[in-house]
Amino acid sequence: MTEYGRGQGSEPWHPEDPLYGDGGWGGQQAPVGQQSPYGGQPQHYPEQPQQPQYGDWGTGEQAGYGQAQQQYGYDQQYPAQGHPQDQGHGHQQQYDNGGWATGTHQHVQYPADPADPYGQQVAYDAGHQPDYYGTPDAYPPPEPPGRRRAEPEPETDWDPGPDQGEHAFFAGDDEDDGDEPGNRRGRGDRRGRGGGKGNGNSKGKKGRNGVACLVVVLVLGGGLAGVSYFGYQFYQDRFAAAPDFTGDGNGQEVTVEIPGGADGYAIGRALKAAGVVKSVDAFVAAQGSNPQGKNIQDGVYTLQKEMSAASAVELMLSPESRDNLIIAEGRRNADIYRLIDKRLELKDGTTAEVAKKDWKNLGLPDWAMNHKNVKDPLEGFLYPSSYGVAKGQKPADVLKKMVARATETYTKLGVEKKAESLGLDNPWQLVTIASLVQAEGTSHSDFRKMAEVIYNRMKPDNPQTYGKLEFDSTYNYIKNQSKIDLTLQELRTYDNPYNTYFYKGLPPGPIDNPGEDAIKGALNPTDDGWYYFISLDGKTSEFTKTNAEHQKLVEEFNASRNN
Known part of the structure; x- marks a missing residue:
């Protein structure tokens, strides 16, 4: 028999048979599912040099399907000629050493007829290639007996195994049971790769499904719990009342200093840090509800721990809670120095001495410096107001606060x-x-x-x-x-x-x-x-x-x- 390619039907099975993707009839074998011209997409063979078969056929390349086939000699090219295809068998045209070959295999390819679905398929020699399309095994072409597989029986219950897209977490180590209805040996034969747990019954499958259901329940339950928690927190933040103590305090006094310019949130943070109120938001809400709430001034306040926000606001608006050093309008510096000494529990004259020696470093503006015959350079700059002054502070720090307040006021008023x-x-x-x-x-x-x-x-x-x-x-x-x-x-x-x-x-x-x-x-x-x-x-x-x-x-x- 004349041989034009490998993998003929009369050959014994060979590792290069079509199932391995190579060794088809005269070219590269298409993947399974595409090898039959009746079962998939048209085959495509990349252009590649063909080895001479039984004599010198020239060195030309076999043309693609639907294209003219060219053979080269003396650096010349000749267009393909021929006649329409006859029953799928083309005639090859060759040119060798300046003349036309006289062999019996002069085949010419013609452009495929668009209406012919097989015009793009490979043509085989009718005299040497078995015609599988006239046999009972034509659909698809026959495979070697050792590679033929039994047709799977129809499945009666769908069970996506690990090879059907089921997640490995749910698949576990068990494989499909061989005694299940339908005896799906296509997957049952893979049992050796699993862990050898097939036992001929459905307990493994049921156990796996039970674990999967349990995991799903736990995941969904955890998700619902998380959503519920965050929903509750959102509700508490947006709609529920802010956490707050009740009553007027627990009897434990605490001193809190409120800095100048502090808004409700800053005051609330200071009170919360001292344990007076339970939350900043509760204080801000109570301050906003009190008609005089915005009149809370800076200074030192004596309050109690664990007070309701409303009671804290009321007490801060009362002079009884303020433990500030009050500087009245028209006070002279000599009087203010004595008041500072008393509040800081210092020896009389301590603050006056600091003012005398360090007045240039206490924050006076440039226009208040170096005037002649001035008795006290700080006079006029210890601004009348309420100041948080407590034991442990330094006289210089207290004086700086007062000078800063005076300078700020003079600038604001346009002096x-x-x-x-x-x-x-x-x-x-x-x-x-x-x-x-x-x-x-x-x-x-x-x-x-x-x-x-x-x-x-x-x-x-x-x-x-x-x-x-x-x-x-x-x-x-x-x-x-x-x-x-x-x-x-x-x-x-x-x-x-x-x-x-x-x-x-x-x-x-x-x-x-x-x-x-x-x-x-x-x-x-x-x-x-x-x-x-x-x-x-x-x-x-x-x-x-x-x-x-x-x-x-x-x-x-x-x-x-x-x-």
Whole structure:
């Protein structure tokens, strides 16, 4: 028999038979399921050199299906010619050494007919290739007897084994049981690779399915538990009331310092850290519910642990809870130093000494530095307010807080910007005027008129005082006293830069620490022509424009005192 390729039906089975993907009829075997022209996609054979068969057929390549086949000689190419295919057998055209070959195998390929589904298939020689398509085994082509497999019987119950997509976790080590209905030996024969646990019954399968169900239940149960937990937490965060204590506390006192500028959340965090409230949100809610909640100030508070948020807010709004150092408006620095010593439980004079030696490092602004004849450079900068001062703190730290508060207030109110528009040399003079307004005024309603009196008297050519302020408060400051009954002889003969009876214009610096209203009065004086003032009742002041008017009020005042 003439041989054109390997794997003919008459050959014994060979490792290169079609099941191994190579050794088909004259070319590369397509994968199983595609080898039959009736059972899958058309076969495709890559172009590759063919070895000569029984004589010199030339060195040309076999053309692809539906293409003209070319043989090469003398570097020339000839187009394929021939006749239409006859029953799938093509005639090969060859050219060898300049002439046409005369063998009996001159085959010519013609382009396939698009309507012919087999026009793309490989053509075989009818005289030498067995025609399998006329035999009972044509669909698919026969395999060697040793490789033929029994057709599987129809399955009656679907069970996806490990090779059917079932996850290995659920598959376990058991293989399919050989005695199951249908006797699916296609998988049962693989039992040797498993663990040899096949026992001829369905207990392994049932056990595996039971474990799988248990795992699914546990996973679903855990998921539901997680969803429930996080759902509960979401509800608690969004809708439920914040955790809170009940009552007014457990009787254990605790001191909490609230810094300046702290909002409700910052206060709540400080209270929670001290064990006063149970949660920050509870405090914020209670503060928002209290009409006066926003009036909580900075400072030191004495509270109790485990208080309800509402009771903590109420106590912080009460003066009873505040353990702060309160600096009143118009206080002089000498008095404030003594208060700090007492609060810090220090020896008298300790804070005053620190201020004297370290005043340049306590935060004064540049415009408050290096003025002549100033008694205390910090005067006017220990701002009146409430401060959290407790034992253990350093005097310098307390002074820094006060200076910072004063500087912040002066900047906020525009002291630096407005000094020049008021005819002053610098902001320092404006603070000095504010301290005089604070010292001489008896009420906040007096401050703007008192400021005008100062500005009018500062004018060197004014016809009333000729540039002298003549304030008793400046004399009392330098004497560190607060007397009312002072004689003109005493006032006009004491030579000191702070004595405005002796020197014209402003004193070298502030004489106390003015509050916000006094500062505002100095920034916005009236313009009514006031030069004089007197308080007949100690609560309000009477203002006049001339000295004659002023003297009448002085006589009235003296008469009321039986002088």
